[in-house]
Amino acid sequence: MAALHGTFEEGYRLLPAFCEQIRKTNPGSISSVVAAGQENCFQRLFISYRASIYGFINACRPLLELDRAHLKGKYLGTLLCAAAVDADDALFPLAIAVVDTESDENWMWFLSELRKLLGVNTDNMPRLTILSEREQGMVEAVETHFPSAFHGFCLRYVSENFRDTFKNTKLVNIFWNAVYALTAAEFESKISEMIEISQDVIPWFQRYPPQLWAVAYFEGVRYGHFTLGVTELLYNWALECHELPVVQMMEHIRQQMTSWFNDRRDMGMRWTSILVPSAEKRILEAIADAHCYQVLRANEVEFEIVSTERTNIVDIRSRVCSCRRWQLYGLPCAHAAAALISCGHNAHLFAEPCFNVQSYRLTYSQMINPIPDKSQWREQGEGAEGGGAKFDIVIRPPKTRRPPGRPKKKVLRVENFKRPKRIVQCGRCHMLGHSQKKCSMPI
Numbered sequence: 001m002a003a004l005h006g007t008f009e010e011g012y013r014l015l016p017a018f019c020e021q022i023r024k025t026n027p028g029s030i031s032s033v034v035a036a037g038q039e040n041c042f043q044r045l046f047i048s049y050r051a052s053i054y055g056f057i058n059a060c061r062p063l064l065e066l067d068r069a070h071l072k073g074k075y076l077g078t079l080l081c082a083a084a085v086d087a088d089d090a091l092f093p094l095a096i097a098v099v100d101t102e103s104d105e106n107w108m109w110f111l112s113e114l115r116k117l118l119g120v121n122t123d124n125m126p127r128l129t130i131l132s133e134r135e136q137g138m139v140e141a142v143e144t145h146f147p148s149a150f151h152g153f154c155l156r157y158v159s160e161n162f163r164d165t166f167k168n169t170k171l172v173n174i175f176w177n178a179v180y181a182l183t184a185a186e187f188e189s190k191i192s193e194m195i196e197i198s199q200d201v202i203p204w205f206q207r208y209p210p211q212l213w214a215v216a217y218f219e220g221v222r223y224g225h226f227t228l229g230v231t232e233l234l235y236n237w238a239l240e241c242h243e244l245p246v247v248q249m250m251e252h253i254r255q256q257m258t259s260w261f262n263d264r265r266d267m268g269m270r271w272t273s274i275l276v277p278s279a280e281k282r283i284l285e286a287i288a289d290a291h292c293y294q295v296l297r298a299n300e301v302e303f304e305i306v307s308t309e310r311t312n313i314v315d316i317r318s319r320v321c322s323c324r325r326w327q328l329y330g331l332p333c334a335h336a337a338a339a340l341i342s343c344g345h346n347a348h349l350f351a352e353p354c355f356n357v358q359s360y361r362l363t364y365s366q367m368i369n370p371i372p373d374k375s376q377w378r379e380q381g382e383g384a385e386g387g388g389a390k391f392d393i394v395i396r397p398p399k400t401r402r403p404p405g406r407p408k409k410k411v412l413r414v415e416n417f418k419r420p421k422r423i424v425q426c427g428r429c430h431m432l433g434h435s436q437k438k439c440s441m442p443i
Contacts (some may be wrong), residue, residue, distance in 0.1 A: 011245025069234035104137035129220030151222025
């Protein structure tokens with residue numbers, strides 16, 4: 001492996017030269033490495049390509065995911081990432097860092113670098129929504145560097161915690177209904193149902209306030225994006241780069257991002273619709289459902305949408321529906337579609353701009369340029385020590401070493417995050433999991 005990829009020690013030594021190559025080949029990118037102590041042991045590496053910065057600021061929705069994965073190489077370490085979501089719901093890595101250990105200080109540093117990277121642009125952007133597991137270090141770092149951002153829980157994290165705490169299928173089922181409840185009244189009725197089953201849910205809700213995750217109460221706009229997709233991405237990177245030195249690992253990530261940019265750019269150029277396919281599908285569903293509503297026009301912009309269940313008020317100027325779906329997802333709901341169709345408007349044109357094919361093309365319009373082979377870095381006067389002669393410091397590996405023995409390969413359990421299937425409850429014995437017809441309890 002050392003012959004093929006170079007040694008782990010050489011990987012750390014090459015970092016200053018690698019960062020310089022990124023800045024040279026991709027002007028406008030940010031890459032920096034920090035060493036600590038008298039021995040210059042590696043502490044932090046931060047990389048963000050200009051193509052990603054441009055795509056996020058100009059075309060992505062103002063939503064960021066934060067997460068980390070622990071590295072299992074010779075010197076351990078942690079991979080941190082801030083990722084956005086493109087118009088078609090694919091992950092869009094914005095900034096990547098490697099740190100010697102996960103700590104509150106390292107999260108504070110990572111968020112400060114992220115803040116610098118976005119710089120003045122955050123003033124022109126809508127308020128950011130940040131999703132994470134909200135661990136203490138993350139919470140403090142976000143509050144310090146992005147004080148106006150809405151910082152919410154990843155729903156997977158919250159739901160797994162709820163499930164593991166209560167181990168009750170019926171409770172979990174009601175919990176998911178509460179999560180997706182669109183109004184406070186609907187949410188509170190589900191909470192009452194849960195309290196009837198178990199009083200223990202009250203302290204749990206105090207520990208995980210609904211304002212930080214429930215659709216009815218969370219103030220940030222998640223555009224229907226409730227869980228961290230970046231967790232799986234980081235896990236895969238950590239697994240694929242398991243035995244690679246740090247420079248080779250960052251090169252592997254860059255090559256993967258380059259390939260994503262190229263593939264998605266080509267795909268975006270082939271689309272002929274106004275909206276990206278995932279948004280197009282949802283709008284068409286809304287239009288199909290719109291036909292069963294009665295539309296009453298109140299004035300130029302306000303409509304009353306009447307159905308057998310309830311009446312909703314739609315304001316097409318403010319892009320608001322009383323069901324709250326339009327505001328939460330950024331796409332006209334069935335009520336809004338009914339109102340828009342009734343006055344001759346095209347519902348597609350009332351989606352948030354971040355769902356347009358034009359925005360998608362802009363997201364991937366910049367290139368991530370290749371970096372020359374490391375043998376050429378030395379030719380440029382860096383000396384045979386792989387970067388030591390030209391740069392002020394020679395970076396040594398961190399003090400941490402992995403323990404002896406084969407590292408465990410943990411398989412990440414990524415569940416299906418759609419609502420769980422409805423649990424059947426027997427009408428006779430009231431037990432879960434079977435119907436009255438199949439009940440084996442004697443009559």
